[in-house]
Amino acid sequence: MLQEARKLLKRVYGFDSFRQGQEDIIAAITGGSDTLAILPTGGGKSVCYQIPAMMLAGTTIVVSPLISLMKDQVDALRRVGVPAAFLNSSLGAGEYREVLRAALNGEYKLLYVAPERLDGSMFGELSERMRIPLIAIDEAHCVSQWGHDFRPSYRQLANWIGRMDDRPLVAAFTATATPEVAEDISGMLGLRQPSVFINGFARENLSLSVVTGTDKKRFLTRFLQERPDQSGIIYAATRKETEAVHEELLRQGIPAGKYHGGLGDAERADAQEKFRFDETRVMVATNAFGMGIDKPNVRFVLHWQMPGDLESYYQEAGRAGRDGEESECLLLFEPQDVQIQRFLIEQGAGDEGRKSVQLSKLYSMMNFARTERCLQQFIVDYFGEKGVQPCGKCGNCLDKSERLDMTSEAQKALSCVGRMKGRFGVTMAAKVLKGSRDKKILQFGLDRLSTYGLMKEWPEREISDWLYWLVAEGYLRMSEGQYPTVSLTAEALPVLEGSKTVVRRKSTSVRRAAAAGGEASPLFEALRQWRKETAAREGVPPFMLFFDATLRELAAAAPSTRDELLRVKGIGAAKADKYGDALLAITGGQEASGDSAEPNLFSSLDSASAAKSSGRADGSGSGRGESGSHLATYEMFQAGGEVADIAAERGISRVTAENHLMRCADEGMELDWSRIIPDEQEPLILEAVERLGSDKLRPLKDALPPEVDYFAIHGVLRKHGIRQG
Ligand code: ADP
Ligand code: ZN
Numbered sequence: 107m108l109q110e111a112r113k114l115l116k117r118v119y120g121f122d123s124f125r126q127g128q129e130d131i132i133a134a135i136t137g138g139s140d141t142l143a144i145l146p147t148g149g150g151k152s153v154c155y156q157i158p159a160m161m162l163a164g165t166t167i168v169v170s171p172l173i174s175l176m177k178d179q180v181d182a183l184r185r186v187g188v189p190a191a192f193l194n195s196s197l198g199a200g201e202y203r204e205v206l207r208a209a210l211n212g213e214y215k216l217l218y219v220a221p222e223r224l225d226g227s228m229f230g231e232l233s234e235r236m237r238i239p240l241i242a243i244d245e246a247h248c249v250s251q252w253g254h255d256f257r258p259s260y261r262q263l264a265n266w267i268g269r270m271d272d273r274p275l276v277a278a279f280t281a282t283a284t285p286e287v288a289e290d291i292s293g294m295l296g297l298r299q300p301s302v303f304i305n306g307f308a309r310e311n312l313s314l315s316v317v318t319g320t321d322k323k324r325f326l327t328r329f330l331q332e333r334p335d336q337s338g339i340i341y342a343a344t345r346k347e348t349e350a351v352h353e354e355l356l357r358q359g360i361p362a363g364k365y366h367g368g369l370g371d372a373e374r375a376d377a378q379e380k381f382r383f384d385e386t387r388v389m390v391a392t393n394a395f396g397m398g399i400d401k402p403n404v405r406f407v408l409h410w411q412m413p414g415d416l417e418s419y420y421q422e423a424g425r426a427g428r429d430g431e432e433s434e435c436l437l438l439f440e441p442q443d444v445q446i447q448r449f450l451i452e453q454g455a456g457d458e459g460r461k462s463v464q465l466s467k468l469y470s471m472m473n474f475a476r477t478e479r480c481l482q483q484f485i486v487d488y489f490g491e492k493g494v495q496p497c498g499k500c501g502n503c504l505d506k507s508e509r510l511d512m513t514s515e516a517q518k519a520l521s522c523v524g525r526m527k528g529r530f531g532v533t534m535a536a537k538v539l540k541g542s543r544d545k546k547i548l549q550f551g552l553d554r555l556s557t558y559g560l561m562k563e564w565p566e567r568e569i570s571d572w573l574y575w576l577v578a579e580g581y582l583r584m585s586e587g588q589y590p591t592v593s594l595t596a597e598a599l600p601v602l603e604g605s606k607t608v609v610r611r612k613s614t615s616v617r618r619a620a621a622a623g624g625e626a627s628p629l630f631e632a633l634r635q636w637r638k639e640t641a642a643r644e645g646v647p648p649f650m651l652f653f654d655a656t657l658r659e660l661a662a663a664a665p666s667t668r669d670e671l672l673r674v675k676g677i678g679a680a681k682a683d684k685y686g687d688a689l690l691a692i693t694g695g696q697e698a699s700g701d702s703a704e705p706n707l708f709s710s711l712d713s714a715s716a717a718k719s720s721g722r723a724d725g726s727g728s729g730r731g732e733s734g735s736h737l738a739t740y741e742m743f744q745a746g747g748e749v750a751d752i753a754a755e756r757g758i759s760r761v762t763a764e765n766h767l768m769r770c771a772d773e774g775m776e777l778d779w780s781r782i783i784p785d786e787q788e789p790l791i792l793e794a795v796e797r798l799g800s801d802k803l804r805p806l807k808d809a810l811p812p813e814v815d816y817f818a819i820h821g822v823l824r825k826h827g828i829r830q831g
Contacts, residue, residue, distance in 0.1 A: 108133060111157050118160070118186045120656075120678030125150045127305030131277075132157050134301035135240065141277040142246070142292050143303045144489065147424030150306075151279045152179060155242035158277075159216045160188060164237030165209065167274075168218045169263060170244040174378075176218040178400050182650065183216060186680040192218035210235045221248075221259040229266045238274045241267065243295065246278035250290040252463065261294070268296045281424065282417040285490040307420075307486040308494045311427045314481040315501025316437045316474075318578070319571035322410065323354065325438070329408070330360060330388070336405035337381075340390045341422050343411040343446075351410060352390040365391035382647045396422060402429035402649050408436045412443040412475055414451070415467035416488050419474070429653045439475040441574040442532075444468065445590050476578055478502055478611075506789045509609040513601065515561070516581065516608040519573055520598045522557035523582060528593035532577075532584070535592060536569040575610065630661035632692055640688070651685065652676060666694035736766035740775060743767055749817075764817045771824040782821040787814050791822040800828050 111132050115121050124132075128150055131143045135158040145151050159166035170176055176192040183190040191205045191214050209217050209232070232238065243249075249260040267273060278295055292300055317325065326340075342348040345366040355362035363377040363386040381389045382401050389395065393413065407426040413419045419437070427433030451464045470488060477484050480496035480503050487494075496503050522539050530552075537544050538552050541559025552558065561569055573592065576582045581598045584590040600606035634648075634657055641648040652660075656676030665671040671689060672682055742752045753763040771777050783791070787810075794809050806819055822828075 110161060111136070114157050114160055115153065117679050118157075118188065119153065120676045120681060121153075122675055124153075125306060127303055128154055130305075131301075131303050134303075135275060135277050136161055138275065140275060140297040140300040141303070142288060142297060142300045143277065143279050143305070144283050144288060145279065145281060145303070145305055146307045146309060146489075147281040147421050148309065148428040149281070151244065151281070154279065155240070155244075155277055156183065156188070156216065158240060159242070162239035164239045165212060165214050166216050166240040166242060167232065167238055168216055168242045168244060169221050169224065170218055171221055171248060171257060171259075172245070172397055173220065175400060176220070178650075180216075180218060181646065185650070186678065188216065189214045190216040190218070192220075193223050194218070194220035195223075212236060221257065221263050224259075224263055224266060226266060229270075233270055240275045240277060241273075243276065243278045245280060246291050246295065247280040247283050247287055249294045250283075250287050251460075252287050252290050264294045264296065282421050282489075284417070284488065288490070304489065304491045307489045307491045308482050308497065309424065309427065310497070311430050311432050312423070312435050312482070313432070313499045313501075314423070314435045314437075314485075314497075316439050316476075316481065317501075318439045318441075318475070319568075319575055320438070321567060322438050326351070326354075326408070327358065329406075329436075330355075330358075333405065335387070337384060337387050337401075337403055338389075338406035338408060339396065339404055339422075339425060340388060340408045340410055341395075341413070342390060342392060343413075343443075345392060347410060348390050348392050355388060355390065360388055361386045362388040362390055365389060365395040367392065367394045384648065393418060393422065396425050399425075400428065401425075401647075403431070403654050404428065404433065405431075406434040406436065408438070410438055412437060412439050412447070412471060414447045414464065414471065416471050416474055416485060417467070419471060420485055420489075429649070429655050431655055437475060441578040442584070442590070444472050445584050447471075478505075505611060507611050507793075509611060511607055512610045513604075513607045515572065516576060516601050517604075518557065518560045519569070519576060520581060520594060520602055522555065522560060523573070523592055524594050524598070524602070525555050525557055526552070526592075528585075528591055530591055531589060532570055532573045532592050535573055536566050539569050540564070540566045542566065579608075581608070629664065629693065630657055633657045633660055633689070636688065636692055640685070652681070660689065660693055664693045666690065736769045739763050739766035740770045743777075743781075764820070768820050768824065771821075777821075779821055779825045783818045783825065787818050788822055790814065791819055792826065795822070795828060 108129065111129070112124070115124060127143070127145060131141060131145075131154045134141045135155070143151065143154060145154070155166065155168060159168075168176075173194050173196055176194060177196070180190045180192050191209065193202065193205055193209075197205065208214065243260075243263070245255070246260075248255050248257040249264055250256065267276060276295060276297060278291055278297065278300075280291065283291060288302065288304070291297075292302070340351055342351055345368045348364055348366045352362055352364040363381050365374055365377045369377075377386070377389070378395070378399060380386045382399065384403075404426045407423045409419065409422070413422065423435035423437075426435050447468050448465065451461055451468065454461070456464075474481065474484055474488075480498075481500040482497035482503075483494055498504075519535070519539060523535050526535055526538065530550075534546065534552070537547050538555060538558055539561040541553075541562040543553075547553055564572070573582065577584055577592070579597075580595060581601060582592050583595045584592050601608055633652075634654075637648050637651050637657065641651050644651075653676055656674065659674050659676070660671075663670065663674055665674060668682060668686055668690070671677055671686055671693075672679070739752055739756065739758075742755070743749065747755075749763050749767070750760055753760045756763070767777060767782070790810060791806070791814065794806050798805050798809060800806070800823055803816060803819055807814070807816060810819075
């Protein structure tokens with residue numbers, strides 16, 4: 107059975123191995139068990155029901171609320187030769203009848219149906235006349251009131267399934283369910299002793315981080331500058347904010363689209379298509395955007411504000427990196443976001459029970475934003491998956507920054523707030539500490555407070571951030587309502603008395619996701635160009651043909667025969683039949699016309715960066731003329747040799763040997779950085795780079811302790827993918 111599943115995985119999808127959980131889920135379903143599978147967004151749920159559908163006799167019904175996703179999936183299935191169709195409101199009456207006829211005729215392996223289509227008569231007709239081995243229910247959390255996206259049509263559906271005489275297997279899938287919601291789904295759908303899988307919430311290719319207390323606009327500008335060709339989504343909380351961020355990006359010349367509920371259907375569809383086809387690079391959107399869009403090469407998801415619960419957060423953030431490549435998820439968090447969300451919940455509709463569920467979800471979200479634990483682990487725990495280790499790459503795992511003793515600054519701020527007697531908000535408190543001549547300050551006589559101007563050397567903005575940080579840490583409290591005032595909590599007293607110290611992390615630094623994107627090779631570019639043209643000809647988004655990862659592998663492997671081609675991950679027989687000749691013409695051709703003096707390794711190197719590194723003016727012969735010399739150094743280093751010994755043995759200078767290794771790094775070869783950069787120096791160098799930039803090395807060297815040499819600085823820049831001047 108599983109042998110067959112594995113074969114299908116390779117033959118139909120071109121994947122070599124199952125992701126975590128997929129195989130067990132498929133085994134449970136094909137073994138005849140009802141199933142509840144909780145897999146995160148991008149975890150690969152569709153394979154879990156599509157493969158059983160191919161293995162079981164008859165037509166599997168897939169219930170999904172997402173019309174665009176249905177279409178994508180059906181298109182994708184047909185492309186690889188699996189007969190499939192969908193029934194939803196996007197079909198005209200004629201098409202609808204035709205699909206239904208073919209379905210009743212048993213012509214499909216999979217039939218996707220929107221839940222609102224499955225009313226009593228429809229259900230009756232399908233179940234009487236078709237052989238249905240399995241009903242797969244996608245987005246199953248929609249059946250639960252406790253989920254975050256309850257839909258009455260799902261409740262209906264549950265009723266119909268419950269009433270079938272000889273009911274098929276039912277497999278429910280969702281990306282977001284706390285243990286309580288999972289329980290509820292199972293009960294509502296009447297699952298019979300289901301096999302339950304909670305799996306793969308840890309997304310290894312995502313680096314999560316939370317950024318607090320920063321000028322968001324400046325942060326965003328820099329963030330996007332550092333990722334000039336990456337595609338990403340920015341989620342904002344409101345339409346207004348979406349518009350504002352979008353406008354700002356356009357002003358900066360960044361091709362950006364916008365998407366929110368206030369736009370017309372056509373405008374939204376257009377924005378979505380442009381984004382999918384990589385015509386716009388960044389999408390600014392409210393949470394209305396993303397359901398059902400499968401764009402695999404989203405390299406970052408940035409939350410402009412904190413959402414109201416972790417389910418929504420992780421679902422949105424999880425839209426990054428669906429192709430499995432390194433991607434980043436950033437949450438810009440300001441403590442006042444919590445106030446706003448709380449206000450919305452309290453003012454909102456809904457009974458008290460529902461409100462308190464929402465409030466407790468909000469507090470979990472807030473704790474995530476404030477925790478110093480591994481962020482990935484925090485989320486995985488929240489969803490009830492156990493035993494996952496710290497990810498080693500989130501903002502908190504990477505944060506080796508010093509803790510600063512901020513007790514004296516805290517005392518200044520707290521005593522100022524204390525003297526303002528809970529009558530004013532954070533902005534006013536910051537103005538007093540700054541010593542501002544603002545009209546309102548003078549009007550209220552706040553310039554006469556003894557704390558007036560106590561922090562005048564700080565920028566006002568940073569004083570506000572500092573006050574918000576004190577709120578987040580629980581030393582200050584903000585009132586509810588539209589114009590929250592700020593006052594002391596009991597926690598503040600020991601600080602004011604001098605019996606408690608306050609420490610704060612030095613900074614939250616965001617590092618470029620190493621390796622993501624990287625520098626592209628000419629062959630990769632050629633393949634991408636081909637994909638773009640072919641996709642345009644077929645009228646589908648480029649990723650429907652091949653993912654970036656597949657193209658990258660193709661570029662690296664440069665296959666020249668069909669067998670070699672099939673060994674590339676992401677290329678199955680169907681795709682090889684269809685596109686194999688075209689691909690081989692590109693990859694095979696490249697090999698033949700390549701510079702024969704260069705060893706094979708070079709098929710994937712970026713000639714621009716190689717030229718740059720070999721042009722480094724050390725006059726020591728690492729130039730292109732002696733290509734291959736650096737490889738000899740590399741081999742000796744990889745074999746364990748010390749740089750000094752290698753230099754001596756080869757009769758070259760130490761600097762030359764070092765440059766050889768750096769050149770290899772530029773050419774994309776693996777280096778064991780720990781042998782180049784002493785552990786304790788790395789954070790120092792990164793900190794200096796953050797402070798001084800990376801344009802010139804000399805100021806960096808001067809700012810660092812004398813034992814840090816240029817080699818280590820060069821190494822850190824390359825290891826972290828930081829561009830040099
Ligand atoms: P979701 O769980 O969000 O519905 P999908 O089923 O759309 O996720 O899968 C997410 C992506 O992962 C898809 O692009 C899919 O092709 C890919 N994928 C699924 N299973 C595997 C696998 N075993 N190996 C590699 N890629 C996979
Ligand atoms: Zn972590």
